[in-house]
Amino acid sequence: MxxxxxxxxxxxxxxxxxxxxxxxxxxxxxxxxxxxxxxxxxxxxxxxxxxxxxxxxxxxxxxxxxxxxxxxxxxxxxxxxxxxxxxxxxxxxxxxxxxxxxxxxxxxxxxxxxxxxxxxxxxxxxxxxxxxxxxxxxxxxxxxxxxxxxxxxxxxIQTQMLTWLVLVTIAVMLVSLFVSRFFTRPISELNEGIVEMTRGDFSNRVRVRGKNEFAQLAVAFNMMCDRIESLDKARNQFVSNASHELKTPLSTMKILIETLMYQDPMDPGMTREFLTDINKEIDRLSSVISDLLTLVSIDGGEKPMDAKPIAVADLLSENMRRLQPLARERGIEMTLAVREQATVTGDASRLTQVFYNLMDNAIKYTGRGGTVRVELSRREKRAIVKVIDTGIGIPKEDQQHVFDRFYRVDKARSRDTGGTGLGLSIVKQIVLMHGGRIEVASEENKGSTFTVDLPETAEK
Ligand SMILES: Nc1ncnc2c1ncn2[C@@H]1O[C@H](COP(=O)(O)OP(=O)(O)O)[C@@H](O)[C@H]1O
Ligand SMILES: [Mg+2]
Structure with a gap:
């Protein structure tokens, strides 16, 4: 030039x-x-x-x-x-x-x-x-x-023009230098950000300047970093929670077994009690493991979803039938109200897991004499299932976390009732997988309502 x-x-x-x-x-x-x-x-x-x-x-x-x-x-x-x-x-x-x-x-x-x-x-x-x-x-x-x-x-004139030529050349060089820096700087910053990220540092963010395409790229990059960082944290959290959940029953079992081993004269009743406890811990362990496996198979999309039209009312009454004995045992009245029939397309065994978990929770977290009502209705081409209980409810600050993995409102109590804290996160995953939504409304000591809505099968 x-x-x-x-x-x-x-x-x-x-x-x-x-x-x-x-x-x-x-x-x-x-x-x-x-x-x-x-x-x-x-x-x-x-x-x-x-x-x-x-x-x-x-x-x-x-x-x-x-x-x-x-x-x-x-x-x-x-x-x-x-x-x-x-x-x-x-x-x-x-x-x-x-x-x-x-x-x-x-x-x-x-x-x-x-x-x-x-x-x-x-x-x-x-x-x-x-x-x-x-x-x-x-x-x-x-x-x-x-x-x-x-x-x-x-x-x-010649010298003047020469001077101008030199000045203009310098100006042009400065401007092009500035312009190229203006364009290359955001790119090199972005590049540095990416390099940092590949090294495993997800806390890095690039600076956003102006409103041009580079700025948009930087914003998108930062958003991606946020997402990856939170995924990374969630993964670490998950691994540490999972290890803890697996380790607790193991430690309990170890103590029980050592007591059995080293306390020589133990009466048979006591021994039986210890073994019963050990058996319970094994059950816990196996339920944590099977929940984890379920979660992993949903997350990884290992099994392709086997999608078929399903009558939601049938699915609900089937689950109701399975859980009725448990409800009766706990003195809880459980009812199903089908206001409108609805058909959704999905994986029947996965959706069974959804409603089973919700009803199981409703029974578990409701005291003797309470009720659990399941309702099916439709709205705007969506099937709506509500699981309403009159139980202990969930405090406001915990409501947003109940779908998190291993989250339990009352750690000790939930563990007693045999929960792993994974139930609702499995439920949420399955609902999302079916293009649905789930939310909770609850008041402490009055009860909770879990609402699931799923897109209906389009009529042909
Ligand atoms: N119907 C309900 N009423 C009150 N609390 C509930 C209800 N359902 C779930 N929760 C709370 O949410 C937590 C998470 O539920 P979930 O993921 O199913 O785990 P858990 O294995 O403990 O049942 C439970 O530990 C409980 O504290
Ligand atoms: Mg549960």
Missing amino acids: CVSFYIVSATLIRLVGEYLFNQKADDELSAAVALSAAAEAPLCDRDADALWALARDHAGESGRVLVLDLYGTVQADSLSQLNGTRFSRREAASVLNGHGADYGYYFSGDRGAILLSRALAGSMVCVYAAPIGAETLRGVLVYITMSQSAYRSLMN
Whole structure:
């Protein structure tokens, strides 16, 4: 770009120079032509005095005027040096050969420059030759000038333009540097962010500047970092929770077994009690493991979802039938109210897990004499299932967490009732997998309502 800019300005400089020079040359040539008209009469009359006066008067401070006859012999010289000699310069010869007015220019170092005794170093000498004689050629008028000022101004313009060229080049370079930094900086920052992330540091965020596409990219990148960071935290949390959940029954079992081993005389009733406890811990362990396996298989999408149209009411009454004995045992009245039939498309065994877990929780967290009501209705092409209990309820601050893995509102109590804390997170995963939603509304000591809505099968 700089090169092309340089070429353009050099051409411009030359054109300006030529223009200025041509204008001056035209002016001076027409002056020479005018003078040649005045010289015709004295030349014809061979009036040497008049010719000399004319030459001297028009030569000016730094110029020179010569009048030549048809043979190129000098008839008058404003400096009175060349009288009688032949003047054989190209310009004069060209006029004598009938080619009309002509001019040429020389630099003061050139041989032609000696024409002007006062030619200064660095100045330009111009030689103009104009034919004398309106009808027939009678001689040549030679007008020699030194064009120092024009030359100087040309040089001035050239230096000025050169200065501008340099300034503009610097400006262009600075601007392009700035622009390229402006564009590359966000990219390199983003790049650094990505490198940091691949090293495992998810806390890094890139700076967002302005509102352009780079800023949008940075925002998207930061959002991705947020997500990955929270996933990473959740994963760590999950691993530590899972280890804890597995370790607790193991430690309990170890203590029980050691007691059995080292306390020699133990009555059979006591031994049986210990073994019952150990058996319970094994059950806990296996239920945690089977819940974990369920979660992993849903998360990993291991088994492709086997989607079929399912009548929700059938699914609910089936679960109800399975849980009725447990409810009865706990003195809880459980009812199903099908307001409207609804069909959803999904995996029957997974959806069974959803409603089983919700009903099981409702029974588990409701005291003797309470009720559990299951309702099925429809709204806006969605099947809506509500599991309503009159149990202990969930405190406001815990409601948003109950779907988290291993989250239990009352740790000790829940463990007693045999829960793993994974039930609702499994429920949520399955509901989401079916394009549904789940929410909870609850008031402490009054009861909880879990609402699941699932998209209905489109009718054909
Ligand atoms: N119907 C309910 N009433 C009161 N609390 C509930 C109910 N359902 C769930 N919870 C609370 O949410 C926690 C998480 O439930 P869940 O994931 O099923 O785990 P758990 O294995 O303990 O049942 C439970 O420990 C309990 O504290
Ligand atoms: Mg549960």
